[in-house]
Amino acid sequence: MLQQQQVQDENEPISQFKQITRYYSLKIINPQVYYYYVAPGNNSKLIIQTMQKRKNWQESANQLLHFQWNMNDKNFKYLTLSQSQIQIVNHLPNHRELTMKCNLIKNLKYFCQANKRYVWDITPLSFIIDLYTSENDLNRVLKEFIFFYEQFKPSNSKKNQLNYSSKPVSQYVHPKMHHSLLDEEDNYIWILKPNEFNRGRGIQFFRTIEELKQLLKNFNKGISEYQFSQGQIKSSSFVIQKYIQRPLLLDGRKFDIRVWVLVTHQFEIYIFNQGYARLSSEMFDLNKLDAFIHLTNNAVQKHSQNYGFFELGNQISYSELDYYTNGEFTKTVLPKIKSIIVFSWMAIQNTFKKCKYSFEIFGYDFMLDEQLKPWLIEINTNPCLEESSPLLQQLIPKMIDDAFKIVIDPLFSKVTEPTDWDHLLQL
Structure with missing residues (x-):
């Protein structure tokens, strides 16, 4: 169950948790209809639009839920999720073992000390x-x-x-x-x-x-x-x-790479086969400690007067990264990134308890140095879903819809469809 409480997510408006009524209460509503609730913030309208495309799903007006999407999990009670009928939530318990x-x-x-x-x-x-x-x-x-x-x-x-x-x-x-x-x-x-x-x-x-x-x-x-x-x-x-003093630069500017990773309640790890690089708005210069030079987060760069001057949204696709690296991004860099993602989950697998009917989409951030070596910078819960460029208007809806094809549709409609999520491993 979820307790009703106001919580504040970074850079997001206050959202209201919905309380999930005990499962026996679901008997009073249409058994052919499933109910969802999406908390406001972080492009929540996209989540609603994605659910509206699914048959037999309806936004909840009476707090009786089968699926809840929220900015964080501060009031999630994971132990109740598998007691009776299916209720699924969009955060894994213990995700802070990676995202903090x-x-x-x-x-x-x-893990490295134990595994040499x-x-x-x-x-x-x-x-x-x-x-x-x-x-x-x-x-x-x-x-x-x-x-x-x-x-x-x-x-x-x-x-x-x-x-x-x-x-x-x-x-x-x-x-x-x-x-x-x-x-x-x-x-x-x-x-x-x-x-x-x-x-x-x-x-x-x-x-x-x-x-x-x-x-x-x-x-x-x-x-x-x-x-x-x-x-x-x-x-x-x-x-x-x-700080990485010798990063790979694109047209003289610093960048990082956002990679989406999906983890199901069965600890199946997926990587979305498309992603993007986020570029700074200013030319790289170690003599200046300027956020618009050194921090590539869109939440920072969008405030620069040069935002969008070089490319829309300061973002480019994997295929453009391939162009800049003469095909080495797909050939050598991406396999190394996948290996690091697998390694990160192996490092925390013993601290995680599997929780039925929970999943999470993570935003992994990597940087490349001048030798094309990928470095893991951090792992984000609630990664930004704002469609701030034509590229993200194409990628993010596809990523979310395909994720739901893996974690939601098989549970309720028993339908399995192909997606652009590549399976990495099962823990």
């Missing part, structure tokens, strides 16, 4: 900071990162990737710098990411320890977002991540 930045890093480190694989070959070097300034000394909390930072800052000619820490660390999680993260000049960049936010919210850049300390103090009080945002955000949990 700190949890993702922790789980990747544990170098975690910093998968995701950029990262440090987790849990900061409670009223109880802990800031320097002590940052001690591990500061020691590493001092060893590798460009002005230090005695760079040494060994023995940076006084305590033994497995070689597979030992901090190390990949070539694409290094820069010999003074434009060395690190990223500070609040743990609980997405769509670029709260991300800050810094070069020095003094700048980092000031940012952490600001977050503890409440820090203003970029010049295009309103209000403040507060956080005490962060990931400090090394």
Whole structure:
């Protein structure tokens, strides 16, 4: 059951949870009709349109539901979903093991250590900071990162990737710098990411320890977002991540790649065979710490005066990526991306409990360095569904409809149709 409560999703209007009445109440309505509810926000009208195309489905007016789509799962009670008749929801329990930045890093480190694989070959070097300034000394909390930072800052000619820490660390999680993260000049960049936010919210850049300390103090009080945002955000949990100094550029601009991943309640993992790259609005320049240069999220870039100047919506398709990379994106990059996606789910499979009648669509974000190596940046719940370009007007409705063909239609209509989702594995 779902309790009725107002919740606020990042960048979305307040939505109202519908309460799912116990299953025996469903007997009083037409057994040939199924009922759904879609919470407002994140292009919810597309979800409604997708359901309206399905026979025997009707939007609920009396809170008796077979399917609910919501921005988050704060009030979902997963244990009730399989008690009687089918009720399905669009979030997996424990998805935060991947979608919370700190949890993702922790789980990747544990799994890599146990399976003898170098975690910093998968995701950029990262440090987790849990900061409670009223109880802990800031320097002590940052001690591990500061020691590493001092060893590798460009002005230090005695760079040494060994023995940076006084305590033994497995070689597979030992901090190390990949070539694409290094820069010999003074434009060395690190990223500070609040743990609980997405769509670029709260991300800050810094070069020095003094700048980092000031940012952490600001977050503890409440820090203003970029010049295009309103209000403040507060956080005490962060990931400090090394910025990729040598990214692959498209026409001189930075980009990342959004990949959609579908996970069913049976832990079948799918990847949508189409996706897109998100480009910045400004030319790449390590000398400037400008969000419109370094953050490719559409939620950020849409505020730039150059948004849409180079391409509609600052987005290009996989086929265009193939053109830029002489076919290497499809041939070599995409298989590596698929491998990382599989690896991420293997890393958390023991922390997840399968829950009948729940599924989720995730937004994986990858970057390519100048050697075409893919790096996993983060994994998003409730990925943006806004059709902000002709490309996304084509891709997103198809992606959603095909996802429902896998997770909804077989349960209710017993119909199975081909889709553009490729099956990766079954956990």
